[in-house]
Amino acid sequence: MLSYTEENYLKALLKITFDNRSEEVGTNELANVLVVKPATVNDMLKKLKEKELVEYKKYGKITLTANGRKNAIEVLRKHRLWETFLYEKFEFTWDEVHEVAEQLEHIQSGKLIDKLDKFLDYPQFDPHGDPIPNKKGEIKVNFKKTLSDVEVGNSCRMVAVKDNSSSFLQYVVKVGLGINNEIKVLSKQEYDALLVIEVNGVKSSVSQKFAENIFVVCQNCIIGKTCSKTKCEIEK
Amino acid sequence: MLSYTEENYLKALLKITFDNRSEEVGTNELANVLVVKPATVNDMLKKLKEKELVEYKKYGKITLTANGRKNAIEVLRKHRLWETFLYEKFEFTWDEVHEVAEQLEHIQSGKLIDKLDKFLDYPQFDPHGDPIPNKKGEIKVNFKKTLSDVEVGNSCRMVAVKDNSSSFLQYVVKVGLGINNEIKVLSKQEYDALLVIEVNGVKSSVSQKFAENIFVVCQNCIIGKTCSKTKCEIEK
DNA sequence: TAATAAAGTTAGGCTAATCTAACATAAAAA
DNA sequence: TTTTTATGTTAGATTAGCCTAACTTTATTA
Secondary structure, X not given: OOOHHHHHHHHHHHHHHHHHOOOOEOHHXXXXXXXXXXXXXXXXXXXXXXXXXXXXXXXXXXXEOHHHHHHHHHHHHHHHHHHHHHHHHOOOOOOOHHHHHHHHOOOOOHHHHHHHHHHOOXXXXXXXXXXXXXXXXXXXXXXXXXXXXXXXXXXXXXXXXXXXXXXXXXXXXXOOOOOOOEEEEEEEOOOOOOEEEEEOOEEEEEOHHHHOOEEEEEHHHHOOOOOOOOOOOOOO | OXXXXXXXXXXXXXXXXXXHOOOOEOHHHHHHHHOOOHHHHXXXXXXXXXXXXXXXXXXXOEEEOHHHHHXXXXXXXXXXXXXXXXXXXXXXXXXXXXXXXXXXXXXXXXXXXXXXXHHOOXXXXXXXXXXXXXXXXXXXXXXXXXXXXXXXXXXXXXXXXOOOOHHHHHHHHHOOOOOOOEXXXXXXXXXXXXXXXEEOOEEEEEOHHHHHOEEEEEHHHHOOOOOOOOOOOOOO
């Protein structure tokens, strides 16, 4: 049985491997995500290594073992199912679900998760557009383009967000954006990559940083053409 | 903010005051309920006293302060709402709900509990027949008779159980008992108080210990007569 | 390639929650 | 009322998860 804290470490490792599109994670990076000091991570790594949940060598990179990954995916599954539950059944907003799901994801009961999954009719995506792992632990990893990758003049469809913080999500709502919205990129500032976009006929300016946190599928991919930049979706 | 452990101490104190029908709790008693050593309880009492959640003096009895009681009732409310949820919405059985509710009761989210309460249509009793405190913290405390108080030849109706352990509850089911069942006491052994009861036409023998854990309303109370022993229900 | 910066490690400490063993007090029984 | 038993307390230790400060190794850059 894993502790609440151990589960969070594994989940953070999994999240980083998804975000970085690499299996290798550094101590500082993990410390940042967990909002603890690198020294603390170092201590915990010894324990996780002992339990054969991660592999790492002194001054080397951290990787999840098969078992570590399995556990991490289980936590992720629970997190995303609870988010979906809160959003769909309890009228929680987009930006409220994360905080409570952070607590609920640690509840230990296989039956509870099975029933939750069934109750929600086996959802495939959570309210942020992220894929929910199935009971077998299979997860569709979509390496998606972000809004900042879309060429000027082109359109795209928003499919998910990268940043799940409530401050970011509230901003997204303010700009009039939501999942499945059509976004047209009208112009891009040379100097600071400031974008002017149009959503439902309304024009807004958004920063580079903002655009990097909006996952999209671009028009080319929608109509079946080859993408010039990052491919929109890769199944894994 | 209270820790998971502090919440459990307060909840246990509340439970004991209900069970004993007295506000005064001893260190050993509390240690037994929490399955920790008396020394541990002693340490924690210092902290709870510091936080003004309990009152106690060296070698004296422990009592909850108004604030301690308020917190304890909030945890109890969450516990019983979650039990009801699991039982009614997720097809958990009587004996399965407690363990998972022990975890869920610590989730911190006022909105979640409000929505849960609404979703269940503001239930008044949990699956074990225990009253659910309302949002204001009001709780109907029913000092009930147990099956062992019922006179031979009389009938009664089961309203709740005292022991919520899954082993006890499974045994209750095995005997054919459930909430609102009519029970007739056919005979009582002088020597060991072994009872022969009849439920839905089926006769069973049950021990003294078993009978003490079944709360009932007796026939006299049902038809409005005065009870010879403990009064069946007292509102508080 | 040598100096500097970034990343990672170690040692020693802290707090919360637990324990055991020894001791103190209060209650019950003889 | 004295002894015994039950109950409660204290001291000292342990574990998990965290910290700071000092140090080491690896990576970057001048």
